[in-house]
């Protein structure tokens with residue numbers, strides 16, 4: 001081989017080696033670049049799921065879906081006879097509670113004059129308005145609030161004591177039995193464990209700021225005051241037996257131990273039901289507006305109930321329960337108004 005050929009091969013080899021080294025180094029540099037990028041990527045994408053507990057259940061409904069929603073049975077299916085009469089009486093008690101149990105009630109004078117239907121709309125059959133669909137089928141049930149396994153009558157009693165800021169009618173009396181008969185009929189065909197789309201109220205996404213009573217006041221004056229009154233006192237009917245528009249705060253409203261006093265319950269309720277006529281399919285408030293309204297209304301004066309015995313297991317206390325103690329170090333103020341994100345993160 002000529003020495004010039006040798007030199008040529010030598011040069012070609014060197015070029016090849018340099019080229020390979022170049023490719024390998026390039027590869028290493030590029031992959032290092034990506035490698036460095038990934039972990040940071042991962043860290044920034046760890047975001048707290050700002051979704052309320054229970055919200056995740058919605059897509060896996062066993063029985064009813066948004067496309068095939070639950071409907072309460074038709075009135076015509078109420079049987080004739082004594083039991084049917086009980087169901088009808090139970091419905092009337094839910095719709096016109098005040099007539100029977102209000103300050104001028106015909107059965108007893110033991111409540112603030114609100115009707116169950118004020119919050120359990122359409123006699124407890126409307127979606128996302130605290131309907132009674134799965135109530136009977138899911139009881140007896142362990143209540144996180146009382147820490148006890150409760151029969152359904154006990155749950156009704158709690159709404160008398162808290163939402164109606166009153167006393168409990170005789171539990172073995174005709175009235176509670178009639179309400180239970182009505183609620184059983186509403187839940188016809190549903191069994192323990194069945195999930196109904198539109199049960200309870202919508203679990204709104206948490207805001208990344210605290211809900212703001214000042215913004216809520218402006219909204220209240222524009223959108224709610226005309227019916228619920230300047231001082232949240234509602235408008236009483238001419239016969240003085242019940243409200244045309246129920247009170248939202250003040251001495252005749254629900255007390256601070258009621259479910260409605262928790263911002264998430266209030267916001268979820270008003271989002272899909274208020275101003276009157278709003279529905280899940282046609283809401284008239286944004287989530288943000290609903291939270292701010294909840295913050296405003298639930299900052300106004302209302303009757304107090306001692307809650308020392310509520311939530312004996314603190315790990316089961318809802319994040320927005322507005323009274324301590326808690327398992328975390330966040331103040332009552334933040335539990336009440338949010339932002340809830342850091343609390344969710346701390347208690348996970």
Ligand code: HEC
Nearest residue numbers: 114115116118119134135155156159160163254259260265
């Ligand atoms: C101020 C609003 C309000 C009024 C008035 C009210 N409730 Fe309730 N009720 C609620 C809320 C909110 C819940 C569920 C959320 C919670 O308690 O955490 C609830 C839950 C219930 C449940 C349990 C439903 C289930 O599926 O688990 C029953 C039963 C019930 N109420 C019955 C009644 C009866 C009977 C009356 C009238 C005597 C009444 N409520 C009046 C707000 C109200």
Ligand code: HEC
Nearest residue numbers: 117118119223224227244245246247248270274275276293
């Ligand atoms: C057109 C009149 C009207 C307007 C406007 C209106 N509501 Fe109501 N609201 C009602 C009626 C009526 C009920 C009771 C429904 C029933 O008994 O069927 C009710 C019930 C409620 C309840 C449950 C019962 C209670 O007293 O706690 C809340 C909470 C509520 N409204 C909040 C609001 C908020 C917040 C606004 C403004 C965004 C608003 N409403 C606007 C008529 C109205």
